[in-house]
Amino acid sequence: MTGMNSKNFRNLALFFLLVLLSILIIYFQAKSVQEKKTGIIENICIAVLTPIENFSSSVGQECRDFFYAVFHYRKITRQINLMERQSSLLEKENILLKEAEVENSELKEILSLSLKLGKIKGGMAAFVISRDADLWLEKVKINKGYEEGIKENAVVINSAGLIGKIARVFKHSSEIKLLTAMDMAVPARIHKKNIQGIVYGMGQGSLVMKYIDSGADIRAGDIVITSGCGEVFPKGEKIGNVKAILSTEKDLFKSISIEPFVNFNSLNFVWILNDAK
Amino acid sequence: MDKFLFFLFIFLFSVLEKTILKGFLIFGAGPDIVLLMVICQGLNTTSRQAVLIGFVSGIIKGLTQPELFGIYLLSYTFVGFSAGIVTEGVYRDKIWVPLIVTFFISAINVLFLIWFLGIFRYIGNFSLYKAQFFSVFYNTILILPVYYFYEGFIFTARRPRV
Numbered sequence: 001m002t003g004m005n006s007k008n009f010r011n012l013a014l015f016f017l018l019v020l021l022s023i024l025i026i027y028f029q030a031k032s033v034q035e036k037k038t039g040i041i042e043n044i045c046i047a048v049l050t051p052i053e054n055f056s057s058s059v060g061q062e063c064r065d066f067f068y069a070v071f072h073y074r075k076i077t078r079q080i081n082l083m084e085r086q087s088s089l090l091e092k093e094n095i096l097l098k099e100a101e102v103e104n105s106e107l108k109e110i111l112s113l114s115l116k117l118g119k120i121k122g123g124m125a126a127f128v129i130s131r132d133a134d135l136w137l138e139k140v141k142i143n144k145g146y147e148e149g150i151k152e153n154a155v156v157i158n159s160a161g162l163i164g165k166i167a168r169v170f171k172h173s174s175e176i177k178l179l180t181a182m183d184m185a186v187p188a189r190i191h192k193k194n195i196q197g198i199v200y201g202m203g204q205g206s207l208v209m210k211y212i213d214s215g216a217d218i219r220a221g222d223i224v225i226t227s228g229c230g231e232v233f234p235k236g237e238k239i240g241n242v243k244a245i246l247s248t249e250k251d252l253f254k255s256i257s258i259e260p261f262v263n264f265n266s267l268n269f270v271w272i273l274n275d276a277k
Numbered sequence: 278m279d280k281f282l283f284f285l286f287i288f289l290f291s292v293l294e295k296t297i298l299k300g301f302l303i304f305g306a307g308p309d310i311v312l313l314m315v316i317c318q319g320l321n322t323t324s325r326q327a328v329l330i331g332f333v334s335g336i337i338k339g340l341t342q343p344e345l346f347g348i349y350l351l352s353y354t355f356v357g358f359s360a361g362i363v364t365e366g367v368y369r370d371k372i373w374v375p376l377i378v379t380f381f382i383s384a385i386n387v388l389f390l391i392w393f394l395g396i397f398r399y400i401g402n403f404s405l406y407k408a409q410f411f412s413v414f415y416n417t418i419l420i421l422p423v424y425y426f427y428e429g430f431i432f433t434a435r436r437p438r439v
Contacts, residue, residue: 010325011324011325011328011362013326014325014329015328015354015358016330018328018329018354019351019354019355021331022335022347022348022354023347023351023352025346025347025350026347026348026350026351026393028347029344029345029346030347031345042343045340045341045343046343047338049292049341051294052292053295053296053341056293056295056296056297057296057297058294059296059297060293060296060297060298064299117340128375144321195361
């Protein structure tokens with residue numbers, strides 16, 4: 001009986017000792033909180049536990065997401081459908097905005113071109129309204145005709161360079177023969193060099209300049225511009241870069257292939273010069 | 278080895294309570310698995326050991342939440358002591374023993390926590406009191422799976438192999 005009492009007493013003593021110890025710790029902790037101090041042990045605990053807690057927290061998030069998905073299946077399905085519809089609408093809107101952005105940049109180009117050419121009389125902007133798929137690099141149709149003052153053989157350019165000339169004029173539309181058309185020929189010269197020739201369209205994307213003096217010093221990258229010879233094209237309109245020399249030394253004339261500055265695949269706005277010469 | 282396993286689980290549950298189990302709150306109340314583990318250990322050991330185990334568990338849980346270190350020490354020492362002392366002489370294999378012990382110890386522990394936390398910072402926060410009282414029921418419900426888990430994974434470790 002005495003042994004039992006002694007055991008109980010020891011247990012109680014241990015309990016009260018630990019309680020006292022705990023209260024002391026609480027007291028010192030409260031004191032350090034009041035003094036706004038962070039203990040070394042607390043700092044070590046935080047440093048060690050943070051990565052473990054981060055990992056556990058991410059696992060917890062995954063678990064919560066999983067259970068949320070299971071218990072809110074219908075709601076999530078509804079939300080997905082709604083979001084898909086919204087996404088589809090936004091996608092359409094995005095396409096329209098991108099179109100508007102392209103249109104805007106092209107209009108800016110036209111505006112800068114019109115400011116540059118402000119002094120030239122008879123110039124006007126026009127939109128490309130149709131294009132024949134079979135004659136993609138031969139001709140395009142624009143939304144201005146003789147009612148708006150377009151004349152046959154007027155020169156057509158954009159900010160990149162020469163596009164072609166007006167081949168046929170209707171009441172409210174006209175047809176442009178592109179520089180790349182098979183039967184197109186433009187008198188040209190190499191910029192900053194007195195080397196002349198004639199640029200021909202090849203019916204494809206590239207151009208060829210022929211009838212150049214065989215001894216002429218031409219290098220890839222040289223700029224080709226209109227020479228102003230002839231009755232249609234004015235002097236100094238940019239055509240393209242020299243891509244390669246096609247002829248050999250034995251040929252009577254030199255021929256070169258030209259990479260045009262104008263992107264003929266994406267013509268939207270053009271500038272027409274009625275009285276370019 | 279079983280003590281090591283027990284304290285390892287105490288540490289894991291302390292971290293889980295702060296992270297994963299935060300997502301399973303009912304009326305703002307979360308389970309206190311560490312408390313349940315201390316009760317389980319208290320029911321299966323001497324009162325002296327139960328006090329020490331409660332104290333060490335308080336240290337471990339306090340390490341995962343340093344700002345409440347001392348309060349956890351005190352709280353779990355009390356829980357270990359209560360579980361060890363109160364059930365001495367009771368036939369502990371009955372299923373209602375852990376249920377009743379958990380309910381009363383949790384309730385007293387909550388009152389103690391509210392009193393202590395109220396002294397420091399949370400005084401007058403009714404929602405906290407409400408959540409704490411819900412946690413009493415939460416713990417009482419959870420004691421059975423935790424008790425079976427404890428018996429299956431930790432308590433068996435110290436039984437001699439046949």
